[in-house]
Amino acid sequence: MSTVQRATAIGAISIGLWGTLALLTSLTEGRIPPFQLLAMTFSVAFGVMLLHWWRQGSSGLQYLHQPLLAWVLGIGGLFGYHFLYFLALANAPVAEANLLNYLWPLLIVVFASFLPNERLRANQVLGSLIAIAGCWLLIGGGTEGFKTHYLMGYLAAIGAAVIWATYSVASRLVKQVPTDAVGWFCGVTALLGWLCHFGWEPTVWPSNAVQWFSVLGAGLGPVGIAFFTWDYGVKHGNLPLLGVLSYFTPLISTLLLIVFGQAAFTWQVGAACGAIILGAWVASYKSKAK
Numbered sequence: 001m002s003t004v005q006r007a008t009a010i011g012a013i014s015i016g017l018w019g020t021l022a023l024l025t026s027l028t029e030g031r032i033p034p035f036q037l038l039a040m041t042f043s044v045a046f047g048v049m050l051l052h053w054w055r056q057g058s059s060g061l062q063y064l065h066q067p068l069l070a071w072v073l074g075i076g077g078l079f080g081y082h083f084l085y086f087l088a089l090a091n092a093p094v095a096e097a098n099l100l101n102y103l104w105p106l107l108i109v110v111f112a113s114f115l116p117n118e119r120l121r122a123n124q125v126l127g128s129l130i131a132i133a134g135c136w137l138l139i140g141g142g143t144e145g146f147k148t149h150y151l152m153g154y155l156a157a158i159g160a161a162v163i164w165a166t167y168s169v170a171s172r173l174v175k176q177v178p179t180d181a182v183g184w185f186c187g188v189t190a191l192l193g194w195l196c197h198f199g200w201e202p203t204v205w206p207s208n209a210v211q212w213f214s215v216l217g218a219g220l221g222p223v224g225i226a227f228f229t230w231d232y233g234v235k236h237g238n239l240p241l242l243g244v245l246s247y248f249t250p251l252i253s254t255l256l257l258i259v260f261g262q263a264a265f266t267w268q269v270g271a272a273c274g275a276i277i278l279g280a281w282v283a284s285y286k287s288k289a290k
Contacts, residue, residue, distance in 0.1 A: 004237055005255025011233015011242045013219035017226035019252025023220070026262055028212035033201035034086045037215070039193030042078075042186050043218020049183025064182045070174040071084075071168075074185030077167025078191050078227065084160035092153025098139050100157035102250065105167035106132050108243030109283070113173055115239070124240045127283025136211065137249055137268050168234045175235040182231045244283040247276045 003007075028037070053060035087098040106128045113120035121166045197203070233242055251273055257263035 007233050007235070007237035008241060009087050009237075010229050010250055012235045012245055014226040014230035014233065015190045015242075015245055015249050016252060017221045017229075018249045019109065019222075021222040022216045022255060023217060023260060023262070025165055026257070028206065031036060031204050032206065032215070033204060034089070035193050035197040036203060037218075038082050038086070040215050041219040041223040042190035044216060044226035046183060046187040046190055048220060048224045049180065049186065049228075050083065053180070053282060060180065060183060063178060064180050065176050067174060069170075070177045071136035071185075071231050073167055073174065074182065075188055077171075077191075078185050079189040080165065081160050081164045081195070082189070082193075084156045084163060088153045088157035088160060090153070091156060091286065092150040095139055096150065097153055097157045098250070099136055100154055102132070102135050102139065102247070103158065103241045104161040104164045104168075105246035107161060108168050108246070110239045110241040111165050111169040112172075112243065115169065115226055118239075121240075123285050124244070124283045126141050127244050127279045127281070127285075129279070130282060131244050131279030132271040133278050134279060135201050135247050136249055137275065138254060156236045159280035167241075168230070169239060171231060171234045172239065179228050179231045179235075182228055189220045218265070241280075241284050244280050245280065251276050 005275050025037070032040070050060065073127055084096075085101060088101065102286060109124050109128045110120065111116055206215060251269075254272075258269070
């Protein structure tokens with residue numbers, strides 16, 4: 001396995017972990033305000049990295065000294081994305097907000113073509129469009145169409161997609177920054193989340209063991225380890241392929257909700273599964289012709 005293939009496989013771990021977030025969030029029963037949940041999960045993620053540094057016999061302070069661009073990308077990507085995403089959910093129906101938010105995998109494919117030694121291939125575009133069609137079929141089955149009075153929410157969702165795609169692609173420009181630095185980005189994101197929470201939301205703590213487990217699980221997996229593996233993947237792996245594979249996230253989320261009895265299997269789920277798998281295959285296909 002080449003270095004690029006290994007990094008791509010590590011980055012793909014994030015996609016699987018992000019697929020568990022919907023289930024873990026649903027187990028909190030919607031009791032915890034969004035910015036409080038953001039702050040709690042990113043605090044756990046920061047704690048994971050602190051534990052990692054402690055096991056190495058390090059304080060982690062050496063990872064604070066990074067280029068300004070790395071800090072702008074890290075904080076802007078992690079906190080900026082979630083801030084706009086929550087704003088979108090507050091100002092537009094969930095289905096439509098998610099549809100627009102899931103433009104980010106396609107944008108990764110497009111933005112990656114502007115990097116040095118990269119180009120946009122026709123099969124990548126075609127595969128992305130097939131996968132996004134499956135995603136829209138999966139998420140948008142119950143939508144009633146876009147309405148102008150939700151414009152603020154729509155723009156926030158698009159902004160979130162642009163920020164995450166930019167963060168993912170531009171991270172290649174600071175590939176010399178070690179993944180351990182993401183621990184500090186998570187710490188600052190947690191701090192900003194707490195500030196937003198105390199400024200705008202009431203505090204509601206988990207009321208039972210399942211809810212506490214859900215918060216801890218989200219902080220360890222889709223918010224913790226996932227951001228560390230994604231950082232390594234986008235810096236050293238196949239970016240366009242990771243972008244297309246990201247469309248498996250909503251599919252994994254839906255399948256897990258079905259398995260745990262919180263959603264029903266429909267023909268849309270089956271069709272979306274086929275479209276996303278086909279799109280990923282088309283995007284990753286490399287012709288043998290010279």
